[in-house]
Amino acid sequence: MVRKAGREFTIRDVARSAEVAVGTVSRVLNDHPSVTRDVRERVQRAITSLGYERNAVAQSMRSARTHMIACAIRDFDIPGYVSYVKEAERIFRAADYTFLLASTANDKAVELSLLRKFAQRRVDGVMMTISDESDPELIAAVEQAKMPLVLIDREMIQSVDRVAADHRSGARQATDYLLSLGHRRIALFVGDPHAHPSRSRIEGYGDAFRAAGLEPDPAMIRDHSLSNEFTFRETSALMQRPDPPTAIFVAGIDMLAGAMRALKAAGLAIGRDVSVVSGGDSDLAELSTPAITALQWDRAQMGRHAAQMLLDRVTGRTTEPPRCVRVPVSLVVRESCRPPQ
């Protein structure tokens, strides 16, 4: 049999070649029990001899399931995020789902447009972060999504499943530790306070101060952007004040590099001149000299939870009300903090 120009073989070609009906080929492909050994083998032979590959598009068209899961995160190259995603992809692939990935640059318009695209593609489920958990348009888009959806590291929208690290407790631990060393002017860097991680970190920071009978100084808090440039600029500015902080808590997951660059440029030594705690652990934190004290949580577990929750919805195994899984955060004490001079 010769393939028609530009056309791939279809189930009909297989049927003709094996001298059976198309329905029979479909049943062979789907391991339906009521096919005799003889016919099954004839069909298998036809399939291999033609090099037939089943068309997933046609399959999705009829079955109204695409076996695709979409994921949208702030940015690909944030090692912290990618750890979640890596584990999730592994689980989805094992469950025979294809993984679709996009970055949003933390931009609401991109987030909304991706949600529409995912809907048009009829993906079976969505895993994502959003830039602003209190934006009505984003909330509406998330709540009215036609497919199951899991939010990553977001907490506020109660009507969908969520997986989040316990950043409030993490920030509390970090701040408690710095306060216990005697620090009082502790700079706090977080990202956009419209999303849960930043808000929770600010809360945890405040919790620690208040538990010590102190009031946090708003001038020490910088909440604006997650970019490295921002962290660099603000660290530089803060260290030039007449009363610079004696400790810096760079709470964003990928802010450490920016702060270190600024301190290096200013000729300040971590540990000796200023104490530093990083809000996310990394090779950089672990292997710096001195090694940086950091907050840490099981990122693979977070990805696993998100993937599993989503799969449970997609396959209909769960119809329970939406829930929020919270992953614990702990402080790894290294060498970057000393009592202030």
Next chain:
Amino acid sequence: MVRKAGREFTIRDVARSAEVAVGTVSRVLNDHPSVTRDVRERVQRAITSLGYERNAVAQSMRSARTHMIACAIRDFDIPGYVSYVKEAERIFRAADYTFLLASTANDKAVELSLLRKFAQRRVDGVMMTISDESDPELIAAVEQAKMPLVLIDREMIQSVDRVAADHRSGARQATDYLLSLGHRRIALFVGDPHAHPSRSRIEGYGDAFRAAGLEPDPAMIRDHSLSNEFTFRETSALMQRPDPPTAIFVAGIDMLAGAMRALKAAGLAIGRDVSVVSGGDSDLAELSTPAITALQWDRAQMGRHAAQMLLDRVTGRTTEPPRCVRVPVSLVVRESCRPPQ
């Protein structure tokens, strides 16, 4: 109009609601010129009032184009790779292509199975790495792929498009530099020599030795795996020899952390006790104390090239024979290398 239970609105519902034919709705959706303003507006109104979302699956079915690009890389959480991917995704999204991502763990079976999956999904193009450029099965699978395909950081398979960094020149520069400082026992760590980057690095390393009238010592070369554990173990072993290397060139893109961990554990100071050059630049390399001398190339550009080449094939803009784009590599000298004592 009420949506039937469990069914979404279709183009037919829109047609009925706007009192036009389905073909007309399709023409409105596709901005076909021959639709009068009046009809167009009536259809638009029907679309918004029903909340209709076009079904991309059906569209693909009919048009035989999915507007999806698949990408398979060794691992998500290798910052070096993710930089390529990030830029590529941006370009594909801008061109209205959806990006499909999978990790292969550098495993041939996974690579083959993903290629089949991509074929079944009828993606319009594929961007990937493969674990072994000389494996006949992989070569066959890549060459016989029904869709355009671009290999990332692979060079050998001439019959498809490729984008690769010039690792040979990079390794030559790094080794030249270490030799010029007076080092002779220079350890070289690379990944699996079945793929271009490792092979090229070994060649570049040898080039430098031979250009200096020396012969490289095979006992100083470790080519096996890209894992951090491997690098850790082998670094530890090598430094315990009676004649340990005076310099280490960790040429793999994500091997630096493993080597640094081993040196730290052995109580050896980089720069003073042993010189180090990293085969890939990173925050870790830049911000370590001392800062690590590293090879560097424009990763975004690599992703851009790959995406553009693929788009040119997918859209039929190019029918030229396959080519290989090579991205230059340069050495950034920092503080991690000194003459041997």
Next chain:
DNA sequence: AAAATATTTGGAAACGGTTCATTGACCGGC
């Protein structure tokens, strides 16, 4: 004003699977 041409709209076929009602074959029991 009629003819020729261009433009807009309608409606059916096609894409490649899955599903389901129907047919046909075979077997055992009375």
Next chain:
DNA sequence: GCCGGTCAATGAACCGTTTCCAAATATTTT
């Protein structure tokens, strides 16, 4: 020898678009 029941296999309908031909209408030309 007939009937009922089970199991395999058939083939048409269907999923939601796009595309193409034909019909209807508008516009220009003669």
